[in-house]
Amino acid sequence: MELLLMKKSSSISTIFTKKIIQMNNVSTSYDSKNYALKGINLSIDKGTNYAIVGKSGSGKSTLLKLMNGMMSPSEGTIKIEYQTPKMNDKNFKVLMHKIGYIPQSLGLIKNISVLENVLIGALPRLGKIQSMFKIFPEKEIQEAKNILKLVGLSGKEERKAYMLSGGEKRRVAIARALMQKPTILLADEIVSELDQATAREIMELISDAQKRMNLTAIMVHHDIRLALEYSNRVAVIQEGEKILEIGIEGDKIMDFETGGLTNQEILEMYSDESKK
């Protein structure tokens, strides 16, 4: 269990017991027989650093898209802050702004500057005329600069996004999400393609921001070790089903649902891929 000793003693406060995300028996299907996700139950407390681990094609990215309303389940119910996520719903759009979503591809706009990419996170707070003529209030520009400083990109505000390195691009995507002043942060495998050192820097940055802003962070990972190291709770998804959920308190591992597998077995299952 030396893995768990590596974990930083995080000080999640247990007073936040509000369930910010609840999924009941959620399934999504391509057609009547093939399911991307099958009967997923999830309940995430406010302020948790939650990790979802699974192999490619296990349905873990779909889970995030269900949470921000980009996809709808074919069965079951989802509640995000007691609302059902639905992209074209006017009421949900307000909540959507409070959900920072970083896709695996990051989705930066390559021809514009770092600062402008970050300011996009503030767009729903802008009026029609202001956004049409790109007139950002001084307050927002200052905020964007502060966030860029936080993610370690000060001095690079005017660079075009395509000129950045992989690690820097991730920092910009995180900054854009933080610019939304989110309560929930969803990140889809954003460190998988990075080398170990850079991946850790990015993970540190997110857990730092998560604690400082009391965010609920939900991160999808390929590597279970990284998930155990930085998260309070880890769910393992295999072929569309949740086969395991473990919580970490201090140095102790707490099983919630093991599905008959031991922790060691789970770790071994994913160790091949995490050695990369």
Added chain:
Amino acid sequence: MNQKNNLIVGIIIGLVVVASYNVDANPIEFVEGLPNLAIVAEEMTQVDAELFGTAFWSMFETIQMAFIGTIVGVAIALPLSMFAARNLNSKFVYGPVRAILAAIRTFPSILWAILFVIMVGLGPFAGVLAIIMYTVGFVAKLQYESIETIDADPMDAVSSIGVSKWQLIRYVVIPESAPHLLSQMLYMFDYNVRQTSILGLVGAGGIGFYIINYIKFFEYGKAAVFMLVVLITVLIIDWISVKIRDKYIIKSQHGMEVTTT
């Protein structure tokens, strides 16, 4: 090359011969006509240098017509292309808009010019209107096609922030398709200068008016002056647009990829 390919090539050659017979395209007549070309070419060398002043002024008029036509045409085409893009609208919006654009493209600019000469009378204004129509039809098509090919990832990422559709267009669609738009504007301006040069044929102003008149009166030497000016102008515009392309388009499309490690 296998038997099947030989057969296909044979059929194509056969079709060209049959079609040529049908339209009276006779290579012998072409060879017999060559001496006539020599006469024209010889007369063309008798350039009337006094006409260069007039030629440059009429070229300047042509360029201005093409410039107005391109800018106004693009300004109209841009919003239309947003409505015609399949990834931004429902089919009830893009369907009719595409139909209108296709109808506009059906007419070549010379037919638009005839129509506008009837409407607003002889002169450059009819030519400008014709160029606008032609530009709208073409740029809107090129532009909605380039909008449809922009990366879905930034669109998804930014729409998940909860922005409005107009903000999505302003901050994702326009910047992502801007290099294409600039490229299309340059191409269109280049094309419009050449187009405007012949719109004079139907009385819609520009340098073409002089060219057609001198040719009608067999004054090839005088026409040659004007044609030479068109050639020089097109070469200069081509050179400038290559410079602009290198500076703004090539660079942003092949953005320097810096690797992490």
